[in-house]
Amino acid sequence: MLERLGDWKRSSYCAEVTAADIGKTVTLMGWVQRRRDHGGLIFIDLRDRAGLVQLVFNPDAGEVHARAHDLRSEFVIAVKGTVGERPVGTENPFLKTGKVEVVAKELKVLNDSAPLPFMIEDDTDVAETTRLKYRYLDLRRAALQKKLLLRHRVAMSTRNYLAENGFIEMETPVLTKSTPEGARDFLVPSRLTPGSFFALPQSPQLFKQILMISGFDRYFQIVKCFRDEDLRADRQPEFTQIDAEMSFVDREDVIEVMEGLIKRIFEEAGAELKPPFPRMTYAEAVGRFGVDNPDTRFGLELKDLTDSLKGSGFKVFADAASKGGVIKALCVKNGAVFSRKDLDDLTEIAVSFGARGLAWVKITEEGWQSPIAKFLSDAEKETIVAISGAEKGDLLLFGADRASVANTVLGRLRLNIGGRLGLIPKEGYNFVWITEFPMLDYDEAEKRFVAVHHPFTAPMDEDLDKLDTEPLKVRAKAYDLVLNGSEIGGGSIRIHRSDIQARIFEKLGIAKEEAELRFGFLLDALKFGTPPHGGIAFGLDRIMSIITGSESIRDVIAFPKTQKGTDLMSDAPSAVDQKQLDEIFIRVARKVEKQEKA
Numbered sequence: 218m219l220e221r222l223g224d225w226k227r228s229s230y231c232a233e234v235t236a237a238d239i240g241k242t243v244t245l246m247g248w249v250q251r252r253r254d255h256g257g258l259i260f261i262d263l264r265d266r267a268g269l270v271q272l273v274f275n276p277d278a279g280e281v282h283a284r285a286h287d288l289r290s291e292f293v294i295a296v297k298g299t300v301g302e303r304p305v306g307t308e309n310p311f312l313k314t315g316k317v318e319v320v321a322k323e324l325k326v327l328n329d330s331a332p333l334p335f336m337i338e339d340d341t342d343v344a345e346t347t348r349l350k351y352r353y354l355d356l357r358r359a360a361l362q363k364k365l366l367l368r369h370r371v372a373m374s375t376r377n378y379l380a381e382n383g384f385i386e387m388e389t390p391v392l393t394k395s396t397p398e399g400a401r402d403f404l405v406p407s408r409l410t411p412g413s414f415f416a417l418p419q420s421p422q423l424f425k426q427i428l429m430i431s432g433f434d435r436y437f438q439i440v441k442c443f444r445d446e447d448l449r450a451d452r453q454p455e456f457t458q459i460d461a462e463m464s465f466v467d468r469e470d471v472i473e474v475m476e477g478l479i480k481r482i483f484e485e486a487g488a489e490l491k492p493p494f495p496r497m498t499y500a501e502a503v504g505r506f507g508v509d510n511p512d513t514r515f516g517l518e519l520k521d522l523t524d525s526l527k528g529s530g531f532k533v534f535a536d537a538a539s540k541g542g543v544i545k546a547l548c549v550k551n552g553a554v555f556s557r558k559d560l561d562d563l564t565e566i567a568v569s570f571g572a573r574g575l576a577w578v579k580i581t582e583e584g585w586q587s588p589i590a591k592f593l594s595d596a597e598k599e600t601i602v603a604i605s606g607a608e609k610g611d612l613l614l615f616g617a618d619r620a621s622v623a624n625t626v627l628g629r630l631r632l633n634i635g636g637r638l639g640l641i642p643k644e645g646y647n648f649v650w651i652t653e654f655p656m657l658d659y660d661e662a663e664k665r666f667v668a669v670h671h672p673f674t675a676p677m678d679e680d681l682d683k684l685d686t687e688p689l690k691v692r693a694k695a696y697d698l699v700l701n702g703s704e705i706g707g708g709s710i711r712i713h714r715s716d717i718q719a720r721i722f723e724k725l726g727i728a729k730e731e732a733e734l735r736f737g738f739l740l741d742a743l744k745f746g747t748p749p750h751g752g753i754a755f756g757l758d759r760i761m762s763i764i765t766g767s768e769s770i771r772d773v774i775a776f777p778k779t780q781k782g783t784d785l786m787s788d789a790p791s792a793v794d795q796k797q798l799d800e801i802f803i804r805v806a807r808k809v810e811k812q813e814k815a
């Protein structure tokens with residue numbers, strides 16, 4: 218029989234009962250984690266958001282004892298009882314409340330529970346799809362509760378820190394204008410303007426800039442952003458950013474304030490960071506690590522051999538150099554023990570990132586063991602050894618290609634080998650700011666320039682005159698913060714003059730009329746006294762997944778989507794009534810396979 222709470226008031230959370238409460242009467246409420254019957258005595262582990270406490274039902278407690286016998290996992294109960302010391306030898310050192318127990322005097326069964334699809338335990342091997350379908354049960358697990366409670370504290374610290382530093386929390390619209398540039402938009406059809414669409418924001422970028430034009434000086438928001446992309450392991454279609462913008466600032470001002478924020482956030486996780494964080498230009502990052510998000514927790518850096526080997530008799534090297542590409546190498550210490558299979562695996566990775574193959578050399582007792590050794594002169598071998606630092610027992614891997622391909626390939630191999638050889642420390646936070654990104658990239662498929670950061674990023678003053686002559690050499694006032702090889706945030710100083718903004722749109726192949734149509738409001742706004750401004754956005758989900766050491770970003774989001782972008786609990790997205798579609802003037806032109814089969 219289920220009971221009402223009536224006038225019972227909870228005296229504390231379960232895990233807050235301590236030895237100081239011995240002798241006191243407490244009222245606790247929560248879920249039955251486990252029931253154990255021990256020859257008359259019944260023990261219940263009672264659980265709430267704070268943790269567990271042990272309840273004891275003595276046989277002499279009469280009816281209360283009899284009813285305790287019927288309790289099952291996840292029943293919701295309220296108990297009044299006296300706090301006692303656990304008998305010697307029965308303490309549980311792993312539990313915060315392990316020295317005490319609550320001797321139950323009164324019991325109310327507030328609700329029962331159907332048999333569970335899986336036990337509420339931290340170590341679970343239940344399929345993630347099952348966990349996501351029953352997310353409410355999954356979220357009862359202490360491990361997930363701990364992560365989400367920490368996420369709350371991080372959000373609170375963020376708000377406090379930014380408010381203390383003069384930032385104002387402001388909301389920006391969720392129904393916005395589609396300005397396709399970057400990722401794909403999620404579209405929302407407008408009922409009131411048939412045939413027109415809103416887009417869900419990929420970021421509040423233009424609104425936060427306009428708030429600077431409006432004179433709010435410093436803005437922030439912890440905000441959901443949406444990108445309709447094919448999902449990779451650590452991506453979600455909707456994700457949360459800590460978004461900020463500041464007026465009358467340059468790069469250094471943004472970086473300084475934001476280092477303070479990151480320090481505060483990590484304090485919540487018990488880590489003491491010591492900003493300023495190291496800096497590296499984009500060119501240096503790509504040169505040494507092959508990527509613009511370098512994992513600086515371990516060495517294994519790329520070495521540039523282009524100048525020394527450009528005249529090589531080995532055609533692959535000479536060709537790469539003569540076409541303006543690079544010749545680079547990775548020296549894997551003690552890598553000569555890699556098996557044929559290891560090398561095949563690495564070759565496969567290299568090919569998947571655009572290489573045509575993978576040249577390797579093992580430096581063994583007997584000398585150079587390698588398919589390419591015969592093409593290299595002794596002098597070239599000496600140069601390779603001198604630059605790469607290779608010694609007996611090492612393995613050399615080469616990339617000779619366009620710079621972007623060779624760097625990416627060796628950068629990826631570096632990470633793979635770092636993992637294989639256990640070179641990446643499990644503990645510790647290595648931050649690095651990456652600066653001086655190129656402003657533009659050339660999109661071969663679209664045959665036009667695209668913005669590396671976004672089209673509102675300012676070029677570096679000293680590079681402005683290269684915009685027409687050598688556009689790919691123009692560096693931007695953009696910066697990313699990288700942590701242990703993951704980009705956790707990025708931002709830039711913005712263009713605050715409408716003439717320069719118009720010039721950049723033109724460079725990006727956005728015709729005047731089109732720019733007017735898509736960004737006219739921004740170009741207009743920029744004309745009315747825009748202060749110099751800049752900002753940044755941090756990925757809160759990613760920060761939380763690193764802080765909590767989570768394997769999946771889904772573990773730090775209460776209601777995440779699957780890799781396919783679906784919500785298994787509510788079964789979204791789902792079909793809608795024809796009536797709903799009629800109201801928004803939508804006709805489904807092509808049914809998806811699943812519906813056709815049905």
Ligand code: ASP
Pocket residue numbers: 419420421422461707708709752753754
């Ligand atoms: N809006 C940018 C982003 O979402 C961040 C920024 O430039 O502030 O990546």
